[in-house]
Structures are given as structure tokens and as C-alpha cells.
Amino acid sequence: xxxMSYAQAACNALASAMRADPAVVALGEDIGRGGIFGQxxxxxxxxxxxRVIDAPISEAAIMGAAVGMALTGMKxxxxxxxxxxxxxxxxxxxxxxxxxxxxxxxxxxxxxxxxLPIGIWAASAAQHSQSFEAWFAHIPGLVVVAPATPADNHAxxxxxxxxxxxxxxxxxxxxxxxxxxxxxTATAKLGKAEIVRPGHDVTLVSWSKQVHVALExxxxxxxxxxxxxxxxxxxxxxxxxxxxxxxAARTGRAxxxxxxxxxxxxxxxxxATIAEELGIPVKRVGAPRIPVGYAPxxxxxxxxxxxxxxxxxxxxKPC
Amino acid sequence: MxxxxxxxxxxxxxxxxxxxxxxxxxxxxxxxxxxxxxxxxTGTASVRGPLHLSxxxxxxxxxxCACLDKSDYLTSTHRGHGHTLAKGADTTAMMGELFGxxxxxxxxxxxxxxxxxxxxxxxGANGVVAAGIPIAVGAAHSAKIRGSGQIVACFxxxxxxxRGPFLEGLNWAKVYELPVLFVCEDNRYSATTATQTMTAGAxxxxxxxxxxxxxxxxxxxxxxxxxxxxxxxxxEIRAGFxxxxxxxxxxxxxxxxxxxxxxxxxxxxxEAALAxxxxxxAATRLAALGIDVAAIDAEAKAEIDAAVxxxxxxxxxxxxxxxTDIQDTGAGQWQ
Numbered sequence: 001x002x003x004m005s006y007a008q009a010a011c012n013a014l015a016s017a018m019r020a021d022p023a024v025v026a027l028g029e030d031i032g033r034g035g036i037f038g039q040x041x042x043x044x045x046x047x048x049x050x051r052v053i054d055a056p057i058s059e060a061a062i063m064g065a066a067v068g069m070a071l072t073g074m075k076x077x078x079x080x081x082x083x084x085x086x087x088x089x090x091x092x093x094x095x096x097x098x099x100x101x102x103x104x105x106x107x108x109x110x111x112x113x114x115x116l117p118i119g120i121w122a123a124s125a126a127q128h129s130q131s132f133e134a135w136f137a138h139i140p141g142l143v144v145v146a147p148a149t150p151a152d153n154h155a156x157x158x159x160x161x162x163x164x165x166x167x168x169x170x171x172x173x174x175x176x177x178x179x180x181x182x183x184x185t186a187t188a189k190l191g192k193a194e195i196v197r198p199g200h201d202v203t204l205v206s207w208s209k210q211v212h213v214a215l216e217x218x219x220x221x222x223x224x225x226x227x228x229x230x231x232x233x234x235x236x237x238x239x240x241x242x243x244x245x246x247x248a249a250r251t252g253r254a255x256x257x258x259x260x261x262x263x264x265x266x267x268x269x270x271x272a273t274i275a276e277e278l279g280i281p282v283k284r285v286g287a288p289r290i291p292v293g294y295a296p297x298x299x300x301x302x303x304x305x306x307x308x309x310x311x312x313x314x315x316x317k318p319c
Numbered sequence: 320m321x322x323x324x325x326x327x328x329x330x331x332x333x334x335x336x337x338x339x340x341x342x343x344x345x346x347x348x349x350x351x352x353x354x355x356x357x358x359x360x361t362g363t364a365s366v367r368g369p370l371h372l373s374x375x376x377x378x379x380x381x382x383x384c385a386c387l388d389k390s391d392y393l394t395s396t397h398r399g400h401g402h403t404l405a406k407g408a409d410t411t412a413m414m415g416e417l418f419g420x421x422x423x424x425x426x427x428x429x430x431x432x433x434x435x436x437x438x439x440x441x442x443g444a445n446g447v448v449a450a451g452i453p454i455a456v457g458a459a460h461s462a463k464i465r466g467s468g469q470i471v472a473c474f475x476x477x478x479x480x481x482r483g484p485f486l487e488g489l490n491w492a493k494v495y496e497l498p499v500l501f502v503c504e505d506n507r508y509s510a511t512t513a514t515q516t517m518t519a520g521a522x523x524x525x526x527x528x529x530x531x532x533x534x535x536x537x538x539x540x541x542x543x544x545x546x547x548x549x550x551x552x553x554x555e556i557r558a559g560f561x562x563x564x565x566x567x568x569x570x571x572x573x574x575x576x577x578x579x580x581x582x583x584x585x586x587x588x589x590e591a592a593l594a595x596x597x598x599x600x601a602a603t604r605l606a607a608l609g610i611d612v613a614a615i616d617a618e619a620k621a622e623i624d625a626a627v628x629x630x631x632x633x634x635x636x637x638x639x640x641x642x643t644d645i646q647d648t649g650a651g652q653w654q
Contacts, residue, residue: 061487064453105425238649
């Protein structure tokens with residue numbers, strides 16, 4: 001077991017996949033120099049510019065070319081730099097990558113992994129900070145993954161590269177430097193959540209960086225005598241209904257928190273499902289429906305801090 | 320005209336005649352197919368939904384695809400029946416797809432706008448203008464990485480050159496010197512708008528040349544001219560000289576979709592276009608050589624009539640097929 005950063009873990013996983021399978025290639029802006037977050041460090045030196053392909057600033061062509069590569073036998077990994085820029089490639093993701101297998105009657109598949117880093121990136125304001133996971137979870141044909149730890153960034157990227165479906169792989173920009181123990185032989189199953197803190201009073205579901213905020217809130221709740229079970233969803237589509245519903249059935253109360261805007265966020269889907277299936281009290285805590293502002297005071301208003309989660313927990317079970 | 324050339328013209332004419340027969344039959348089967356342009360849905364159409372016909376544009380598909388090997392790739396547009404047929408797809412399976420039947424190339428999941436036949440390298444028509452361009456570039460990049468020797472023919476219309484993926488895709492193809500032939504099939508209309516009124520500069524060839532991609536413009540209704548130009552460009556691409564663009568000027572004889580009477584056009588313009596119909600031009604040349612095309616036309620019509628009959632007799636896909644070919648990860652989780 002080695003200590004790695006979240007970025008190094010992904011780099012390690014991609015390098016292993018590229019060594020094992022010549023069909024795996026990476027393409028994106030600036031990746032020949034390691035990518036702007038270092039998540040491709042050393043890969044072009046090892047695999048050459050033919051397989052670690054520097055792209056022009058052409059998001060539509062990057063994603064579209066990846067679709068063409070995937071349809072003709074390759075397994076491209078696409079770097080979008082930040083999820084916000086992937087909006088320049090939305091046709092290629094939604095109308096092409098997600099649809100081709102189905103609309104061509106199964107004649108072709110699109111085994112690509114599109115990396116769309118999400119989340120508020122300190123002082124980066126409205127166009128470099130968004131969390132779009134609900135958009136992609138809404139689209140049939142796409143797998144949506146959001147790892148919260150270095151270990152998961154290794155295991156889930158490895159699983160994404162092997163799954164054969166188009167995957168929207170959403171790393172969090174504030175986690176790149178996070179370090180942790182990574183077992184490079186560990187495997188993960190897409191669609192499988194993890195109970196990262198057991199508890200018996202309330203089920204608290206989250207993903208990506210917000211898992212760490214949820215754990216902080218659970219710690220604060222414990223001091224008030226509330227036992228919170230925290231679930232890291234890890235994959236948004238398919239999402240692990242069994243683990244979430246099983247936990248919620250045990251605790252009898254559920255809260256979902258995410259960094260994305262609360263209105264029409266994926267938390268609504270989970271909360272509604274729990275309410276429909278179990279008829280228990282549910283709540284959501286997401287960001288207000290405002291753009292992320294630049295000034296520290298404005299940026300703070302777009303965050304979903306542990307204190308807000310704690311408030312919601314205490315409304316579900318007075319504490 | 321020497322014998323080789325006459326044989327080639329005859330072969331190209333046969334392809335064009337098959338496309339024309341296919342489009343005529345599809346048009347007939349589409350009457351009342353969609354509510355647009357003042358037309359309403361009658362519920363009796365076998366080809367449902369929007370149908371984009373390439374009638375009058377057959378020379379471009381026939382002339383270009385005759386230069387391709389079966390293993391080469393092709394990407395197409397919403398007006399893609401001709402390209403698909405010329406690339407070698409089976410007309411029975413194609414018609415089955417237009418009729419939405421389980422026997423169709425896409426098992427009824429795509430229809431006219433998404434027709435594809437991977438068995439002949441046809442990677443799909445596309446419902447989004449210019450969207451096939453980056454996909455073609457990616458297929459060419461893949462062929463280059465794999466060293467497969469395949470090339471890609473990428474068809475798009477004159478309207479596509481005003482979309483961003485045209486610039487992004489052509490730039491990429493040139494930067495990486497990819498084996499792709501861009502074919503701008505210029506039918507002069509972007510849906511119901513004359514493209515010229517909405518396009519700055521000198522058009523597709525000039526835009527390609529501005530990126531260092533050699534381009535050739537040709538009369539897109541002269542099938543021999545299209546073919547000769549494509550032969551030369553394809554030879555250069557196969558020799559490793561990178562992307563090329565062919566700008567073939569033709570005319571969209573029908574409306575944007577089959578129910579569009581295209582009344583926004585000058586009747587004189589249409590009349591002039593019909594006078595240079597690509598089949599008529601080729602038939603006249605063949606007649607001068609003592610070759611009558613009537614038998615070829617009859618043979619093409621018989622082939623397509625049989626395809627229509629087979630499509631009508633074929634079943635729709637079962638409802639459960641709506642839940643297959645989507646994604647394996649999480650298959651079965653529909654809510």
C-alpha cells in the first residue's frame with residue numbers, strides 16, 4: 001500500500017490500464033505536460049504522443065473524436081479540464097456518446113471515459129466551479145462516477161476504464177492534493193456505495209468532496225448525541241438503491257447533501273426515492289441557486305457547510 | 320470516351336439509379352409522415368417522422384463511395400440514404416430501418432436519420448448538423464494509431480460549415496495529418512434558408528485551404544467529375560499526405576423534408592437544376608455510347624420494390640427491445 005494524492009492515484013490507474021491494453025489512449029488539452037492538475041504526469045514520456053494526445057482547445061472535437069475512436073475499437077480517456085468546459089461538448093456527450101449504441105441498434109459501442117472535474121475551486125468564480133452531475137445522471141446511456149478519496153480515484157477509474165460504457169467521471173478539483181493510502185490491487189464495482197461511517201439515527205448520503213463535509217457534520221452531531229450513518233454514493237448512475245434504502249430503513253430518517261445547486265439536484269432523486277419506497281422523513285441540503293461568486297464572502301454563500309447539514313440533521317431528529 | 324471510362328460511368332449510373340429508386344420509394348411511403356410545412360399526420364405512412372431525401376444529389380454519394388474500400392469508414396448526415404447505399408449497405412435492411420422494422424440495419428432503433436451499417440464501415444447518419452465531422456476525425460485518428468490503412472469519408476452539407484465542429488474537426492485533422500476526405504455536399508440549402516445568404520466568405524473549399532487542407536471544387540451533378548476528383552484526393556490521402564476536402568456543388572431537388580414543398584424557391588432555379596439532373600446527364604452520355612439505361616432503371620426499381628415489400632412484411636421490434644443496447648453498467652435500473 002502506498003500513500004498517493006488523489007491526482008497521483010488516477011495517474012497510476014490510467015498508466016496501469018495503458019500498459020495492459022494498447023487500445024487505451026488519452027486525449028485533451030495540455031495533457032502532454034502532465035495536465036494542469038498533474039493527473040497525467042509522466043504519461044506522455046512513457047506512452048508517447050501517439051497515445052497521450054495533446055489536443056487543441058476544441059472541446060467538441062475532443063469529445064467527438066473520442067466517440068469516433070471508441071466506435072472503431074479504441075478506449076479513449078477524454079480530459080475536459082473542468083466540467084464547465086464540457087458544455088462546449090454537450091452535443092458530443094449527450095447526442096453522440098450516450099446515444100450511438102442504442103440508435104445504431106447495438107452495432108457499435110462507445111467505451112470512453114470523460115473526465116469532467118467538478119466543484120468549487122477556490123476563487124475561480126462562476127465558470128470554473130460548477131457541479132453538473134445531475135445533468136448527466138439524467139441521460140440514458142451514461143454512467144456517472146464521483147470519487148471522494150485517493151483510493152476510490154484509483155479503484156473507480158480502473159472500473160470505469162473496464163466497463164465498456166461511456167462514463168462521465170467527475171473528480172473534484174479541491175481533492176487533487178488530498179493524500180491517502182491507496183491499494184493499487186483493490187477493485188471497486190460501479191454502482192456500489194460505501195457506508196463510510198456507521199450510525200443508527202439518520203442516514204446521510206453524499207458524494208465527491210461533500211462526503212468529507214458530511215463526515216464533519218456527523219462528528220458534530222455525535223457530540224449532540226445523534227448517531228449518523230454516512231454513505232458515500234461513489235457512483236451516481238447507476239446509484240446504489242439497495243445500500244441507501246437498506247440504511248434508511250434501519251435509521252428511519254434520511255438526508256442527502258451535495259455541493260451542487262439543491263434545486264433539481266440529484267439529491268432530489270434520492271430523497272424522492274426514499275420517501276416513495278419507505279415513507280420516512282427526508283431532507284436535502286444543497287447549494288442555493290446562485291452562481292459561484294469571486295469574492296470570499298460571495299463564494300462562501302455558495303458552499304454547503306457542515307453547520308447547515310447539522311441543522312438539517314437536528315430537524316430530522318431533534319438534538 | 321474509352322471503354323474503361325464507359326464501364327465506370329455505367330457502374331456509377333447503376334449506383335445512382337438505385338439511390339434514386341430508394342429515395343422515390345421512401346418518399347412515396349412517407350406521405351403524411353410528419354406534421355410540418357402545413358402538412359398533417361395521416362397515420363398511414365410507413366416511413367414515419369421526418370424524412371430527408373437526397374434526390375438529385377446521387378452523383379456525390381456514388382462518385383465518392385466508389386473510391387472507398389469496404390473496410391474504410393464513412394460518416395453521414397441526416398440526408399444519408401445515398402451515402403449508406405453507395406458504401407455497400409443492403410437496401411432491404413435499409414428500407415426495413417426506414418419502416419422501423421426489426422429487420423432494419425439498426426433493428427428499428429434509429430430510422431432514416433440515424434441509419435448506420437457498421438458491417439460496411441458506415442458509422443452512422445447523424446441528426447445534428449456537423450456532428451459527424453469530429454466523429455470522422457476520431458475514426459481517422461484511430462485508423463492512424465492502429466496503422467490499419469483505413470481512410471474515412473466524411474460527408475456534410477453546406478450548412479455544416481457554419482458550425483463550430485467544422486472548424487474544430489478540420490483543424491484537428493490537419494494538425495495530426497489524418498486520413499480523412501471531407502466531402503461538402505453542397506445542395507445550396509440549409510433547411511429552408513439559402514445557404515449563400517447566411518455564409519460569409521468563399522465557402523467550404525476556401526475555409527479548408529485557410530487551414531492548409533488542399534481542396535477541390537467540382538460539379539456535384541457530374542458523376543464522372545466527382546469520381547475523378549475523389550480518386551485523386553483519396554490517392555493522396557492513402558499515400559499519407561493528410562486530409563483533403565472535396566466541395567461538390569449539387570442541388571436539393573426536394574424540400575428539406577419530404578413533406579416540404581419548398582415553395583420558397585424560385586421556380587426558374589428548380590427548373591434549371593432539373594435540367595442538370597445527375598442521372599439525366601449520365602444517361603445522355605451513356606446514350607451517346609449506345610447504352611440504354613432503361614434496363615438498369617427497371618432493375619433498380621425491382622430491387623427497391625422488393626425491399627419495400629420485405630419491409631412491409633417485417634415485424635416491428637418487440638417492446639422489450641426498447642430496453643436493450645443502452646448501457647451494461649446498471650442495466651435493468653430504469654428508475
